[in-house]
Amino acid sequence: MTAPRRRTFNIAVIVLVLAAGVAAILYSRQHRDAPGAAPKPDAADVPPIHADRDPAAIALLPADFKFVTPGALTIATHPGALPLGDYAADGNTVIGVEPDIARLIADALGLRLNLVAVAWADWPLGLESGKYDAVISNVTVTEERKQKFDFSSYRYDLLGIYTRTDGPIKEIKQPRDVAGLKVVVGASTNQDQILRHWDAQNIAAGLPPVEYQYFDDSVVGRLAVITGRADVSFEPNATGAYAARDGKVRRVGLFPGGWPQSAAISVTTRKGSGLAEAITRAINSQIDNGTYAKVLQRWNLTEEAVPRSETNPPGLAEL
Numbered sequence: 001m002t003a004p005r006r007r008t009f010n011i012a013v014i015v016l017v018l019a020a021g022v023a024a025i026l027y028s029r030q031h032r033d034a035p036g037a038a039p040k041p042d043a044a045d046v047p048p049i050h051a052d053r054d055p056a057a058i059a060l061l062p063a064d065f066k067f068v069t070p071g072a073l074t075i076a077t078h079p080g081a082l083p084l085g086d087y088a089a090d091g092n093t094v095i096g097v098e099p100d101i102a103r104l105i106a107d108a109l110g111l112r113l114n115l116v117a118v119a120w121a122d123w124p125l126g127l128e129s130g131k132y133d134a135v136i137s138n139v140t141v142t143e144e145r146k147q148k149f150d151f152s153s154y155r156y157d158l159l160g161i162y163t164r165t166d167g168p169i170k171e172i173k174q175p176r177d178v179a180g181l182k183v184v185v186g187a188s189t190n191q192d193q194i195l196r197h198w199d200a201q202n203i204a205a206g207l208p209p210v211e212y213q214y215f216d217d218s219v220v221g222r223l224a225v226i227t228g229r230a231d232v233s234f235e236p237n238a239t240g241a242y243a244a245r246d247g248k249v250r251r252v253g254l255f256p257g258g259w260p261q262s263a264a265i266s267v268t269t270r271k272g273s274g275l276a277e278a279i280t281r282a283i284n285s286q287i288d289n290g291t292y293a294k295v296l297q298r299w300n301l302t303e304e305a306v307p308r309s310e311t312n313p314p315g316l317a318e319l
Contacts, residue, residue: 040086043093046298049100051107051291057281058110062274068133073111075102076132078120081218083242083299084138097238098136100295101154101283105136105267108282124148127270134275135268138236140190140257141315145268150276153264153313154283155296155304157257159191160237162249164226172232172253175201180208184221184233187214191234194259225249241300258316264306266313276311283309 068074077098079085085096099115106113116132123135128148139145140157161178163169172178175198185192199210213230215221218239224230226248233240237254244250256262267283269275286292287308296302 040082040089041095043088043090043095046088046095048103049291049295049298051104051282051286052289053110054108054282054285057108057278057285060278060281061109062278065274067111068130069114071112072114073102073106073109073134074114074116074132075106076116076118076123076126076135076137077102078123078137079117080120081239083238083301084236097155097295097299097301098138100298101267101292102136104286104291104295105134105279105282108285109278123268127268130270133269133273134279137268138238138265139268141263141266141313142258143315143317146312146315148271150269150271150273151264151266151312151315152269152276152280152283153266153306153310154292155238155265155301156306157263157265158237158304159194159234159255159257159259160240160251161232161234161253161255162225162240162244163232163252164228165248165250167228167231169231169252176205176207177253178202178210178232178234180210181231182211182213182229184213184215184224184230184235186235190257191236194255195234222249238299238301238304241303245300261316263316264310264313265304280309280311 077085077094079087079094079096082095083097085094085098087093088095094115094117102115103113118126118137120137123137123139126132127135141151141153145151161172178195178198179202183195185195195210195212203209213221213224215224221230221233222243225233232252233249236257237251240249240251267279269279283292293302293305296305
């Protein structure tokens with residue numbers, strides 16, 4: 001390549017990079033200001049909720065357990081969306097119900113919390129390989145997962161169906177109620193599998209099919225519901241209930257996460273590590289003293305509260 005051609009090529013590359021950068025900034029601003037997007041809270045607006053040490057829970061810690069970091073409980077979580085977990089406005093602090101629960105457990109066990117942000121798909125291998133001591137990331141107990149991991153329950157697994165506040169849909173109580181609707185749903189999720197099961201059942205009964213709407217960005221999916229381009233969203237009730245605080249959507253259906261089975265969201269630890277019993281006790285001490293209720297109330301998740309934490313509760317079979 002001659003020098004003039006090289007200069008022309010370099011200039012073209014620079015122009016393309018600058019154009020991509022400008023486009024990204026414009027998209028970011030549009031995304032931030034979209035009607036479906038809520039501003040992220042400042043970390044100072046959601047100060048840590050701490051727990052007292054629980055000697056009974058500490059006594060249950062296995063003497064031979066090797067923590068990833070001595071003196072700390074290293075917990076992996078996926079900062080995907082509030083109220084479960086996301087980065088605060090500072091772009092660094094992870095906030096949400098999952099980090100709050102993690103802190104209560106670490107405090108009760110007399111350990112410092114070392115919270116590690118991970119991609120959701122990476123937690124099983126990371127936990128098995130010993131990168132972290134536990135996972136708190138909206139993990140549902142399944143019988144298959146119980147073969148590799150131990151669990152300590154802390155929330156009910158619920159799914160919600162939400163529509164725009166001024167929309168015509170009043171209630172969805174059974175599979176036939178979704179026939180013919182445009183439904184925003186996450187690909188390859190529990191709710192996606194449930195919806196496909198309902199859809200097949202409805203089609204076999206001669207009812208119109210569901211129109212599936214998949215979005216990589218949950219804000220865009222919510223915007224589709226608010227503007228009427230979609231009829232409803234089918235999502236974890238936690239994210240729906242948190243978003244519904246602004247009054248733009250309302251819930252019209254509530255189902256167990258493994259419909260028709262019920263299951264719990266649980267702290268996940270390595271099978272046979274011995275941590276589960278101590279964590280279960282730590283959660284129950286926070287249920288007893290009311291601190292657990294304060295955490296769920298902060299994130300509008302009171303209806304997902306469990307009366308008691310259980311070690312390895314019944315899990316979902318295959319849907």
